[in-house]
Amino acid sequence: MLTNLFDGVAYGMLLFVIACGLSVTLGLMNLINLAHGAFAMAGGYITVVLVNRMGVPFFAALPLAFVLSALLGLVMERTLYVHVYRKSHLEQVMFSIGLVFMAMPAVSFFLGSEQKFITVPAFLDTRYEVFGVSMGAYRLLIILVCGLLAAGLQFIVARTRFGSQLRAAVDDPMVARGLGIRVDAVFATTFAVGSGLAGLGGALGANLLGLDPTFPVKYMVYFLIVVAVGGSAGMTGPLVAAILLGIADVSGKYYLPQFGSFFIYALMIVVLLWRPQGLFARPGGR
């Protein structure tokens, strides 16, 4: 029971780190980006190549996955995404699905279509028993890293100068520009950091979530759930939504395996009917 809870929290934390970038670009910047999972996949595959092929230590590969995915995000934002911010939602959907359709065959072309596993250090395979709760070291690491990241993000968005610039740029780009905020740069940075975090999450979660070329489609709805259910009132909403989703998914599959993911989707529809703007909507926000 508690073990399931623990696994669910780890899973949810992972979903949060991958989806938090999306919650800003989609929830705040109003850009429907269905290709977000592709950045997570990129991070996962970067780590696979670094660790398994080049022998880079796992803990050195994680920051690299972040940096490289962020760079990829930055390049994509500056060259492609920047043109679709102002397009209709339908066009954003088409555009990002197009990117997903490109990413999947590209990955299977270069790296094969079978599932990949990252070789992690042996000590991460151990399990600890604390008060009868069996905790895997790997999941403990995930919770630790993701928890720190979540706290850091909340601090950045809510307390720093960059955070207030971001919030201003989102609320009213025109006025923000008039105040001398470089809105384009703020958006580009945000997009890059979001992609980087997705990449880091993909790297951390590769062995847990299963890394193969269908990854962006398989988890697309999950990331969207985190954003849609979490709402756009800062980082707390998505975090709560992600952890709830993680717990619900893990325990749902454990206790009611015959229903599969049925439970999750039904729950999400109910939540969205009850609160169409998500659990934590920002007053006056979009």
Next chain:
Amino acid sequence: MSEPTTRAANMAEAARALRQVSRAKPVEILFWLLALASFLFLPDQYLLLNEVAITGLFALSLDLVIGYGGIVSLGHAAFFGFGCYLAGLLTKFGVPDPLMGLAIAAVGTGVLGFVTSFLVLRGSDLTRIMVTISIAVLLGEIANRLPGLTGGADGLQGVAPGLLLGRFEFDIFGQVAYGYSLAVTFVLFLIARRFIFSPFGWSIRAVKQNALRTSSIGIHVNRRLVVAYTLAAAYAGVAGALLAQTTSFVSLDVLAFHRSADLLLILIIGGTGYLYGGLVGALLFKVIQDFLANLTPEYWEFWIGMLLVALVLIGRDRVTGLPAMLIGKFRRA
């Protein structure tokens, strides 16, 4: 001129203008003549054309939702798949008549569309996307978890529709199949066209352009959307039923996400909001898909994706506006 006469004259003028727009154009007649010609002169392509006709009808139904209703749906396969399973199961459980099956599938899917339409009325585009995807996934899960009824992952076997109109048997070359699908698509197209150019249809378009203003002149916005969504669902159900009957097989694939995504692509290629977009798009998509699949059997999706990205970046209007522009020229001529 007194006030009432001016108003009457204005209304007559408006009615005349609307009639003018709704009149069948030479291009449209040519389009359907070409479709008829394909049935008469392309006997070795029947199976492919059958698929195109069905996909075209399916895309037409999505056009009613997106192009006219303005609801971005990423789960339209839910209705297609539901109609598909319904028609397939009907042939197994005592209703072999294809037209009867079609009618039941249309009504059944329409009811499903009506019920779920209330879920997509609320919220933003994101909420709608999420809800439509989820409905499709939910149905997929149900179909997957009921192997006794649907055959689960193995697909529904033993779909055996009876004779069409009591006379024509579905042959392996797909002649009857294509004729049947084409005829159904044509009839449903005419109905959709009549619907779109009716006063009710115009009010739906008004809703898409500005829901707030439309409601302020006394048009019930949600009611319009519910009707459009329900009709579209029934159309998608018929398309699915046609697939089940003409291919005698139903697999879980009919509910898959990529089917909804591909459909959106088809509609984008063909263009939204002029009814022919789905039909034209289905044909173009099939041609492109065949071409790419021959070129790179494993990686054709990549090029489809690139096409999508390019379409959005270059501007849909500039690429797909070409046929619309030509039609516009005809209109003025």
